[in-house]
Amino acid sequence: MGQIILEAHNLSKQYRLGQIGTGTLSHDLNRFWSKIRGKEDPYLKLTEVNLRDNKEMSDYVWALRDVSFQLKEGEVMGVVGTNGAGKSTLLKLLSRITSPTTGEVKMKGRISSLLEVGTGFHPELTGRENIFLNGAILGMTKTEIRSKLDEIVDFSGCANYVDTPVKRYSSGMIVRLGFAVAAHLESEILVVDEVLAVGDQAFQKKCIGKMKDISKGGRAVLFVSHNLSSVTNLCETGILMEDGQLKFQGDIKNVVSRYLDNNSFENQQFYDLSRYQEREGTGEMKFTGIGFYRNGEPSSSICVGDDLGMKISVKSDKAMKLKMAIYIYRYDETILSNIENGDSNFEIEPFVGEKTFSLTFKDFNLYTGVYKVGVWMGDAMSGQHIDLLRFCGQFTIEEGSELVKRPLPQQSGVIYYRPHWEEN
Amino acid sequence: MSKEESWSIIIKPEKSLFSVNLKEIFKFKDLILLFVKRDFISIYKQTVLGPLWIVLQPLLISFTLTVVFGYIAGIDLNGAPTMLFMLAGITVWGYFSDCVLKTSDTFIANQNIFGKVYFPRLVIPLSIVLTNLFKFFIQLALFIIFFVVYITLVDTNTGVQLSWQLALLPILIILMGVLGLGFGLLISSLTTKYRDLRFLIQFGIQLAMYASPIVYPLNTVPEKYQWILLANPMTSIIETFKAGFFGETFAVFNWFHLLYSIVFATVLLFISIILFNKVEKSFMDTI
Known part of the structure; x- marks a missing residue:
């Protein structure tokens, strides 16, 4: 490097x-x-x-305390941390939006920050005029933009609309145009905040590809995102922020696993959800608890092939028809399964008061590791969230099953199939 | 690898008090021009009369002033043609007051952009002063056309004659811009802390118009009160402008008065840039 x-x-x-x-x-x-x-x-x-x-x-x-790090040419560094860890503050300091209280940053070459896509777009101006304006805001000169105009328009996929005022664009088009301008910046250092969260799948892929190209061209990227899979996909190195301090620095895989270790729940057999904070939805009904069972006994760690049981308690203030779903995630928060009551032909009748539902997964077959669980309740008709807790508990699959004759590390797979074999 | 010199950007907690990076602002000259273009397009794109408003506005205001102060109140203008007299004052005052009002909003109106990306913040006020300069040139052209038509066709016997002070016009324009920028920067820096200052300024600038010799000539004001008007740095600019177009019988020209305005404008700009610089670094934390 x-x-x-x-x-x-x-x-x-x-x-x-x-x-x-x-x-x-x-x-x-x-x-x-x-x-x-x-x-x-x-x-x-x-x-x-x-x-x-x-x-x-x-x-x-x-908000930030004694953070020191270095970024090398061609390096793509991810910044990982929970909300309030100081990621945004760090970006603001680097992009000179506010100045630090103490300490200093030294840079070589130009720095461009992409804390938002399409900063300064004006609805009355046409796409072309906005490309010039946005480019200039991000620090390009007119000549630079003119020489890249065709590329930018091409990349955005808005070629037919460049002379239409931006106010007539769809929000997706505005985002694409904004990123297209940013992607063609010539600056040596690029600071990117979760802008990839917008746009469709295909465009996101294009963006990640473009960022990889940028780093190959010898420029450096500092990338902040909550989406761990795009961080691991894009970055080679990373820093882990926690309470405004830099906790760990190194290879991105180590950083992400450190982050996940810190932020996993304590393994519990029962989680009291009545005081859970980060919930979304109308709140007419609430999840009050979730418990895990191994072959009928309370336990949050099970072995491959065991029966996994869950007991979910719900408190209802309003009798209404609802759907319920349970999400199972892998350690890196990739969703593995979305289980709805309707899938098992189980109807939940409207009720008021508190009820507990039991689920049993026969012969549970996942690789060893930690799995997170989320729960959702929604209106049976509109699908509107009544209560959504994205991550509210976790269980562990442990080694030691008699069905498994080899180690099953979590990196090597997810589902442990044991199909029927035959020689013909 | 060489040491310190090779770093191109160094971010530190404190900058020196008066550190306007002119080179950096020059680098962003394209942005200034694009902002000017944006403002022009966006202001007049969806209005019925479009750019005609630039011309209509001073005409309507001067007409009102002519009726109210010229005919109803009957202010003594030393015999100058009333409408022409008002239009001259309004044209000059319009540029100054637009500069003040628009720049005074810099931080609040642009907090969205300022919170997302860095560029020298002075770019915005500078672009505003330039946008208004264009507007001013159009209005000045209107005034000149009106002036020529009036003294050649409408009334050839006004006693109005061009005077050598007209050569000072470029200096007057720069002075107005600097004053507008200076006051605007000063206010914009203060409004980050006190938002209601903006309302004060809205009507303060209207009051200030009557404390400037726009609807009346300076020499009709009793001698012992003239110093109050002369403390206003805009007074000598307006008077010099009128002296240039109408001749010295209708306006007071005095080198010392003009010098006072120049010194005032320079000092004001200096102070307000220092303040603006100070606020620029921390306002995102307080706004």
């Missing part, structure tokens, strides 16, 4: 909690007046009062 073209040294960013100013002059004057008279601050919110009571909490928070 080539020489270092980006070096971040002890990069930190501090934010102050609570209100700095109220945002308007009149409010600030009002606050000042209350202070003089010894009255309470009229704009202090209740939560902030609570914060004050909490003595250990300081007013300042480090």
Whole structure:
């Protein structure tokens, strides 16, 4: 690999909690007046009062703390971390949207950041005019854009519409046009935030291909995404962020597995879901718990060929016809199966109150490893989410089954088939 | 590998106070021009009368002022043709006030772009001043046409005559742009913290119009109050403009007054750029 073209040294960013100013002059004057008279601050919110009571909490928070890393020519580095780990802050600092509190970054050549596709697009302008505008915003000169115009239009697949105002474009077309401009940037360093999450499958593939080409051309890419499979697909190296700090740096496979280790659930036989936070849906019914059983006994680890049981408790405030589904994911959050009650000809009658449903998977055949589970309830007619918990539990498949005569590491497969063999 | 010199970009917590990277802004000159083009196209693309508005607006305002102040209130204009007098003032004032109002919105109107991509933030105010300059040239052309038609066809006996101060017009235009930019930058930097300042400015600029010799000539103001008007840096610009077109009987020209405006504009621009630079780095965290 080539020489270092980006070096971040002890990069930190501090934010102050609570209100700095109220945002308007009149409010600030009002606050000042209350202070003089010894009255309470009229704009202090209740939560902030609570914060004050909490003595250990300081007013300042480090969104990023002493992060140092290097990026070499031709390197594609993935940035992995949970929400609030400091990924976005890092990108903002690198793309000079805000400045760091301490530390410094040195770069060679130009840097372009793609935190959003099609920044600055104006609906009244035509596709062609927007290509020039967007390109210039991203740092290209007019001559550069003109020389690449045909390529850009070609890549976007919007050739027939370049002289139509962008306001008449579909959202997909706008995204494609935006990425096409970005993909033809000449900068030595490219910072990309989850822009791939948009656009259809074919276009996503095209984007990943283009990013790989970019890195082959000797330029460096820093890529942030929650989609672990595209990170592993695209990047060679990675950094793992956690609570604003750089926790681990190295080969992307190691980074991803470190990330998953940190973020897996504790293996439990029963998960109380009544206080689960990250749920989506109307909430008219709620999942309250999920438990795992091995051959009828509570256990979250089973062996190949065992019967896997699940017990799912639901609390309902409104009697309505519903569908229920259980998702099973592999360790890297690739979905393996989406199991609906209707598939087993099982009807759930409308009810109010609490009910528990049992599922039994006979002769469960997956490779060893950790598997995550998610649950969903939806309106039987519209399919609207009533309650969706993407990841709410996990179970483990362990070695030790008598049916398995060889090791089954998780990288070597997913489903353990034992078909009937015959010699003819 | 060589040491420090080979780095092309260094991001550090603090920049020096007055570090406008002119080279960097020059690199983005294409962007400035594209913003100008965008603003022009987007403003007038879907309006019924299109670019005609640029011409109609000053005409309608001057007409109103002529009726209200010329005929109803009967302000003494030293005998200058009323409509022409108002149009001159409105044309000059329009450029200044547009520059102030539009640039003062820089951070808030563009926070979307600013939050996603980096380019020298000064690009936006500069493009606004340029956009308005184009608009001003069109309106100036309108004024000149109106002027020529009036003194040759409508009324040949106005006593109006061109004067040498007309040669100062380029300086006046630059001065207006600098003043507009300066005030705009200053306000835009402050509005990131105090949003309601924008409303204050909206009507503040209207009030300021009456504190400038637009609907009345400077020399009709009692001598002992003239200093108040002269403290306004726009006063000498407007007066010089009128002196150039109408002759010195209708307006006051004074080198010291003009010099004051030049010094004022330079100092203002200097201070406001420092402030703008300071805000530019941190405003995404506070807005």
